[in-house]
Amino acid sequence: MIPFNKPYASGKEYEYLKDAVASGKISGNGKYTKLCQQFFEKKYNFKKSLLTSSCTDALEMSAILMDIQPGDEVIMPSYTFVSTSNAFVLRGAKIVFADSEKEHPNIDCNKIEELINPKTKAICVVHYAGNACDMDKVMELAKKYNLKTCEDAAQAIDSFYKGKPLGSICDVAAFSFHETKNIISGEGGMLAVNNENYINRSEIIWEKGTNRSAFFRGEVDKYGWVDMGSSFLPSELQAAYLYAQLEELDTIQNRRKEIWNMYDAGLKNLEEAGKLTLPKIPSYATNNAHMYYLITKDLGERSRLIEHLKKDNVNAVFHYLSLHKSPYYKDKHDGRELPMSDFFSDTLVRLPLFYELKNEEVQQIIDSIQNFYK
Numbered sequence: 001m002i003p004f005n006k007p008y009a010s011g012k013e014y015e016y017l018k019d020a021v022a023s024g025k026i027s028g029n030g031k032y033t034k035l036c037q038q039f040f041e042k043k044y045n046f047k048k049s050l051l052t053s054s055c056t057d058a059l060e061m062s063a064i065l066m067d068i069q070p071g072d073e074v075i076m077p078s079y080t081f082v083s084t085s086n087a088f089v090l091r092g093a094k095i096v097f098a099d100s101e102k103e104h105p106n107i108d109c110n111k112i113e114e115l116i117n118p119k120t121k122a123i124c125v126v127h128y129a130g131n132a133c134d135m136d137k138v139m140e141l142a143k144k145y146n147l148k149t150c151e152d153a154a155q156a157i158d159s160f161y162k163g164k165p166l167g168s169i170c171d172v173a174a175f176s177f178h179e180t181k182n183i184i185s186g187e188g189g190m191l192a193v194n195n196e197n198y199i200n201r202s203e204i205i206w207e208k209g210t211n212r213s214a215f216f217r218g219e220v221d222k223y224g225w226v227d228m229g230s231s232f233l234p235s236e237l238q239a240a241y242l243y244a245q246l247e248e249l250d251t252i253q254n255r256r257k258e259i260w261n262m263y264d265a266g267l268k269n270l271e272e273a274g275k276l277t278l279p280k281i282p283s284y285a286t287n288n289a290h291m292y293y294l295i296t297k298d299l300g301e302r303s304r305l306i307e308h309l310k311k312d313n314v315n316a317v318f319h320y321l322s323l324h325k326s327p328y329y330k331d332k333h334d335g336r337e338l339p340m341s342d343f344f345s346d347t348l349v350r351l352p353l354f355y356e357l358k359n360e361e362v363q364q365i366i367d368s369i370q371n372f373y374k
């Protein structure tokens with residue numbers, strides 16, 4: 001069976017894990033945490049990077065930093081992972097779900113302004129499949145209405161919007177290193193802070209609401225409880241694994257892009273014949289090869305295709321179900337129809353894409369899809 005995902009280890013991970021253990025410090029904010037954070041700050045110009053135990057954690061930190069209060073409204077796409085909305089729901093926010101674009105699961109930036117009212121506090125975009133949302137539009141609205149902004153960049157490592165690194169555009173951004181992402185540490189994430197006013201507070205929230213980091217830098221002579229916070233930092237073991245992956249970033253990205261391009265070339269004829277739709281990368285976005293997905297005609301066809309692939313020993317999956325229709329939120333949603341979100345919920349299929357996937361396996365998957373549409 002070709003699995004949907006297989007977590008990759010370059011080999012260096014074990015060496016760095018051993019080194020971390022031998023150093024006598026495996027709790028958080030040590031050598032490897034700092035190496036990882038510096039890597040991101042240097043390469044992508046994030047003003048501050050803080051490793052977290054997950055992207056979910058980084059999103060929760062974002063909601064605290066943005067000072068989201070009960071009753072505040074936060075606009076985000078309905079077609080996303082639950083953590084995007086949970087982070088704000090935990091602070092008492094009302095989520096105002098927006099629809100996806102016609103050609104892409106990303107939030108339709110032309111449909112945001114009509115959702116803004118005096119209670120609107122923030123916009124949280126999701127760069128689906130690592131492809132940028134139309135950020136000029138988002139930032140223009142944020143400026144016009146004085147809104148805070150957040151990027152769910154869980155899938156968006158090493159990807160760009162008009163040359164700007166994703167994660168460097170909004171006040172804050174959240175990345176994921178979950179084993180299904182491009183660069184991994186099992187579970188893991190990172191908060192990127194770009195709003196200068198959030199920098200000091202971000203470190204405090206990260207360290208359980210204490211000014212412990214400033215204390216260890218010698219900036220204050222004692223440390224204590226100065227704000228709300230939680231234990232958001234990962235152990236050095238996760239950071240050591242992650243650092244080995246970051247050193248291999250280009251190798252990993254290049255192989256993923258090769259696989260992505262093989263799929264795209266191998267399935268093009270089916271799109272030309274009107275049988276299915278392949279991913280569309282907006283002109284202002286780059287492709288970081290996080291995901292290869294297909295759009296089928298309808299739900300029935302998707303189910304049959306997944307079943308067919310399974311018979312051919314290929315594990316393909318679908319994912320998000322519109323959050324505005326979820327058991328938890330359907331009664332809280334304002335009743336607006338979000339047809340594109342529902343459409344992608346019903347029709348999108350993700351194909352296996354991982355570093356160690358072999359060319360012959362990619363070809364086998366392409367052949368199986370070709371046979372299905374014959």
Ligand SMILES: *Cc1c(COP(=O)(O)O)cnc(C)c1O
Nearest residue numbers: 054055056081083154176178189
């Ligand atoms: C993976 C993912 C998350 C959650 O990441 P974790 O690190 O597992 O918490 C959040 N949002 C999106 C869009 C994701 O793809």
